[in-house]
Amino acid sequence: MNEDILKQCEDMIAKGSSSFYQAFQGLPSPRREAVYVIYAFCRMIDDSVDEPDESPYSIYELRHYFSNLDDAKGHFIWPALRWLFASFPQLDPGPFLRQMEGQLTDLVQTSYNTMAELEHYCYLVAGTVGEMLLPVLRNESNADVVASGIALGKGMQIVNIIRDVGEDSRRGRRYIPLELMVRHGYTEHALLHGEVNTSFISMIHELKQTAMIWFEKGLENVHSYPPSSGLAVELAAAFYGSILEAVEENHYDVFSRRAIVNDERKRSMYRNIATKYARVGVTEGVL
Template sequence: MINESIMRECEELMKKGSTSFHKAFAGLPSPRREAVHVIYAFCRIIDDSVDEPDKSPYTIHELRWHFTRLEEAEGHFIWPALRWLFASFPKLTHEPFLLQMQGQLGDLTFTHYETMEELESYCYLVAGTVGEMLLPVLREDSDEDVQNAGISLGIGMQIVNIIRDVGEDLRRGRRYVPLELMRKHGYSQEELESGVVNQRFINVIEELRREALGWFEKGLAHVETYPPESGLAVELAAAFYAAILDSVAEAGYDVFRNRAYVSDEVKLRMLGRTAARYASRLGGRPGKAAVL
């Protein structure tokens, strides 16, 4: 049984953390929609425990301790929410949640990336795992290809986050842009730390952009096999995130001083186009597919 008060807490955390994700998944039927809220809320709490520990109710170590003792965990709405989640979706396992916490723990010690391989491993841990969490919620069945697609979409989204948050991450003492990529395009660590936007930096960001879009392409390879409401949600999430890349370019690639975002107007146009394609599968009612 869904506790409405607890579910509202999870949804509010999702709204606050990502309007894009909230809007993309708003058209899911219950209980899939509530399950996405719970997953996002817990991932947000994990992320905040590392990025904003002063504002977090738990340290990352405390979160992992409580999660491994979930049946007894108390003191926060997330614990009964997670118990409901695992009871309602028995194919969902604890492993991707533990892997994500492992990845976030890495942010405390491993802060400067040398290679794309290192970066992709990190992106799998903190975002590819979200694809693994969502699959048992968004669809009844799965196979290796579908699993890999869900992971790929998460990795692509994390690379978008890295592009968008270059300046913010620098202020936290982190550099996710791989040094080998900077060297390839002749862009130095000193230029990065000074916030220099030049053609060499643009070339670095454009290569990361191509990487992200390549992961998106893999991530959407089997979207037609999802239930229509779930497929629409996944496509919208990918479209909203890909549009962040366009916003970065439109702002002159200055990710040091500007945080790229996608306006509600742009999202509404994306929703209309995407929902129209799903109209026949959704009974001809694209307007009910999602709420912006």
């Protein structure tokens, strides 16, 4: 495999998500490079919908070329994906296609009425990422492990939704289900005007609890991962979960401020999590 191609995938994750990059960079090769390829393709899928003018492909073109991967040319992602599936033959293309289905949802559905609807969306756009990563992070899985991987992805998507409430609102999207807004007495008018009040905070708290339940389930089987993979998964979960703390520190202002976890806090989390992995020597080279 051309190292320059894999380096371009690494550059995409380093630029697009420092949290994921820092969490997974300690994996051994080729697991590490495989994570980079998966991230790069998922980033392209997301950008094709959110930033279509900047994307080299439409979501429909990505789906077409992925479905005809052997013949796809014109971008480094295609040989990278061919390398990925050749290196990890247990990988199923299904989650990749469902990921694209989820992103296509954003083109036709801009608001949600129920938590059930939102959970299905979270599965499509994020739970599928857990399904993609499992064959890369471990040699074998079972139904419980897959369910945990999906749950962790869904929890991370809820974090995204909380962090990006303001940005999504400006794009004309509302991921917070209407039933949740009604339950907490928060109106669409308030959302459009970026109002942070007690109703908004209580609503975000409920969403946060949903995320934490999914995070807990997502880490249930982490002890069964290879140590280096377990460390990476726990780091990613901790980094992402701490975004919720940053939201709280910003007084729940997700309309004019972006919740960011700084490197100092990440290093602190890394030290805490790495302690239990240190005895098997998998902490070197991270952060």
